[in-house]
Amino acid sequence: MTTPQAPPSPALAAPAVTSFLRRHALERPSHLALIDGATREEVTYHDLLSQVLAQADQFREAGIGPGDRVGILGVNSLPYAVTLLALSEVGAIAVPKNTRLHASELADNLRDAGVTALVADSAHREATTALADELVVVAPFLLDGTADGWTPLDRAPATTDAATLAATPLPADVHGEATSTILYTSGTTGRAKGCMLAQRTWVGYAQNMTSSLRMSGDDTYLAFLPFFHVAGLGLLHSQLILGGTVVTQAAADPAQMHAAVAEHGVTIVMVVPGISGPFVHHPDAAPAGETSLRLLVSAVGLESREVMEAARDRLGVEYMGIYGQTESGTKTTWATQEQENRNPGTYGTVMPALAYRLVDDEGRDVPPGAPGELLLRGNTIMQGYWNRPDATAETLAGGWHHTGDVFVLEDGGTLRMVDRTKYLIKTGGENVYPQEVENILKVHPKVADVAVAGIPDPEWGETVKAFVIPEPDVELTRTELDEAVRAEVAGYKAPRFIEFVDQIPRNVSGKILKNELTARATDESQRVPRKER
Numbered sequence: 450m451t452t453p454q455a456p457p458s459p460a461l462a463a464p465a466v467t468s469f470l471r472r473h474a475l476e477r478p479s480h481l482a483l484i485d486g487a488t489r490e491e492v493t494y495h496d497l498l499s500q501v502l503a504q505a506d507q508f509r510e511a512g513i514g515p516g517d518r519v520g521i522l523g524v525n526s527l528p529y530a531v532t533l534l535a536l537s538e539v540g541a542i543a544v545p546k547n548t549r550l551h552a553s554e555l556a557d558n559l560r561d562a563g564v565t566a567l568v569a570d571s572a573h574r575e576a577t578t579a580l581a582d583e584l585v586v587v588a589p590f591l592l593d594g595t596a597d598g599w600t601p602l603d604r605a606p607a608t609t610d611a612a613t614l615a616a617t618p619l620p621a622d623v624h625g626e627a628t629s630t631i632l633y634t635s636g637t638t639g640r641a642k643g644c645m646l647a648q649r650t651w652v653g654y655a656q657n658m659t660s661s662l663r664m665s666g667d668d669t670y671l672a673f674l675p676f677f678h679v680a681g682l683g684l685l686h687s688q689l690i691l692g693g694t695v696v697t698q699a700a701a702d703p704a705q706m707h708a709a710v711a712e713h714g715v716t717i718v719m720v721v722p723g724i725s726g727p728f729v730h731h732p733d734a735a736p737a738g739e740t741s742l743r744l745l746v747s748a749v750g751l752e753s754r755e756v757m758e759a760a761r762d763r764l765g766v767e768y769m770g771i772y773g774q775t776e777s778g779t780k781t782t783w784a785t786q787e788q789e790n791r792n793p794g795t796y797g798t799v800m801p802a803l804a805y806r807l808v809d810d811e812g813r814d815v816p817p818g819a820p821g822e823l824l825l826r827g828n829t830i831m832q833g834y835w836n837r838p839d840a841t842a843e844t845l846a847g848g849w850h851h852t853g854d855v856f857v858l859e860d861g862g863t864l865r866m867v868d869r870t871k872y873l874i875k876t877g878g879e880n881v882y883p884q885e886v887e888n889i890l891k892v893h894p895k896v897a898d899v900a901v902a903g904i905p906d907p908e909w910g911e912t913v914k915a916f917v918i919p920e921p922d923v924e925l926t927r928t929e930l931d932e933a934v935r936a937e938v939a940g941y942k943a944p945r946f947i948e949f950v951d952q953i954p955r956n957v958s959g960k961i962l963k964n965e966l967t968a969r970a971t972d973e974s975q976r977v978p979r980k981e982r
Contacts (some may be wrong), residue, residue, distance in 0.1 A: 464652055469692070471498060471614070474498040476692075482694060483689075483694070484713055509539055521568045522569045522577050523569055525673065528602065533676065538619075540623040550939050551939055554641070562835060565587060566586050569592065625647060627647060628645050632775050650829045662746065662783070664691060665693060668716045669693065669694040669715045669717070671696050717746070722908065737762070754793065769785055776831045795863045796856065798862055798863055798864070800827075803826065807819075807822065808821050817857075818858065823864070872902065877941070886934060889934050890915060902967050913942065914971060914975075918950055927977045928977070930944070
């Protein structure tokens with residue numbers, strides 16, 4: 450860890466997340482805070498604060514306190530949201546985990562974080578039991594229902610009036626500078642790194658959302674983006690900080706999404722490529738003028754123009770594109786549909802709560818129109834990488850977050866991405882780092898050399914492609930390589946296309962020239978057989 454946890458003084462400290470629950474319980478106690486899309490359970494801000502305080506007491510009684518790390522494995526739900534807030538209330542650090550990760554990846558991440566407790570929903574109880582047996586933790590907690598060996602989390606109904614609940618003092622060591630969450634993101638070396646995000650991160654996230662998306666307490670946000678991603682978690686916190694309503698949804702099902710919009714008056718939905726097309730074209734979508742939905746948000750630079758136009762013409766809603774990183778703790782840029790129409794491919798403007806620079810390899814600011822790495826500074830930026838001081842020093846060098854993404858500043862103050870120095874692949878809302886996959890394929894006995902890169906995909910924005918040189922005189926199939934990757938990591942990281950090549954292009958220093966590889970034609974003969982997945 451690298452960042453001091455103590456605030457400069459109580460008066461100057463950034464607010465803690467649950468201080469806003471107290472405010473809303475006092476100002477609008479009967480306003481709906483959370484609706485569980487699966488069970489239809491509804492919770493007002495009065496009841497939400499009551500449940501959060503009760504569950505916080507339960508965590509304290511179990512010995513969980515400030516700085517303790519708690520792993521969470523589950524799908525989006527009302528109980529999951531309550532638990533995240535209760536951990537913030539006690540000053541503990543939530544470690545939400547991607548449910549699609551391989552068991553070995555989950556264990557590695559949770560072991561690295563040094564978790565002292567585990568929380569799971571019933572659907573992931575069996576997988577979490579195996580993790581609890583391997584890790585040294587207190588008795589695991591169950592989000593929903595009861596089970597032998599599991600402690601059910603307290604969500605008793607409120608019995609105290611809202612004003613009394615709102616006056617409950619926050620613990621002195623719970624403030625905006627306290628670490629709130631560790632979100633793991635794979636590094637370019639393939640070793641996962643835990644981004645430490647402070648409670649102030651979510652306050653800054655909400656400031657950016659109200660400035661760009663005009664999110665407010667009058668909105669109802671459909672939360673299907675998983676809480677283990679910075680976008681899903683950030684939008685959950687933002688809407689609750691702003692006093693609005695969140696409808697949770699466990700899966701990216703367009704039919705369920707449209708049903709939730711109609712039933713609960715949803716006004717904002719954020720999608721990712723791969724889900725956006727089926728959502729805007731779904732037969733259950735209410736036509737323009739007949740929906741509560743006002744805004745559809747997706748990934749800038751990856752979303753298709755056809756989806757943007759369908760959002761406007763078919764649904765009658767506004768489209769906005771966003772770009773961000775886990776390390777930045779927030780959306781970094783946003784582009785309106787008007788900006789996209791005027792300047793296709795733009796990444797829009799930097800969020801107002803962030804300062805930024807574009808610099809060359811020597812750290813010198815570049816002029817407009819010249820490419821430079823994007824550097825960021827603001828109250829949402831991560832505190833550092835958990836137990837990775839060298840990586841932290843590199844990424845936060847000089848007091849700026851070095852994104853590794855290269856942009857140019859265009860006329861009108863908008864940015865355009867020209868390269869990803871880290872070669873991050875964003876496929877359907879998931880992040881894949883090529884070297885992690887390369888490291889698995891390199892040790893395959895039939896592989897002489899390999900490179901992995903992202904290629905455009907009309908459905909998912911990008912998809913993973915591997916370029917493989919087989920060992921001489923061996924028979925090697927795409928299915929063999931697919932199985933090798935899936936035995937080690939999550940399935941979404943496995944290449945969808947594999948091209949067998951004679952040479953991997955490299956420069957004089959040995960660096961793979963991935964731009965030459967991605968310029969090669971991709972055809973269906975290179976696709977990994979779907980029936981084998």
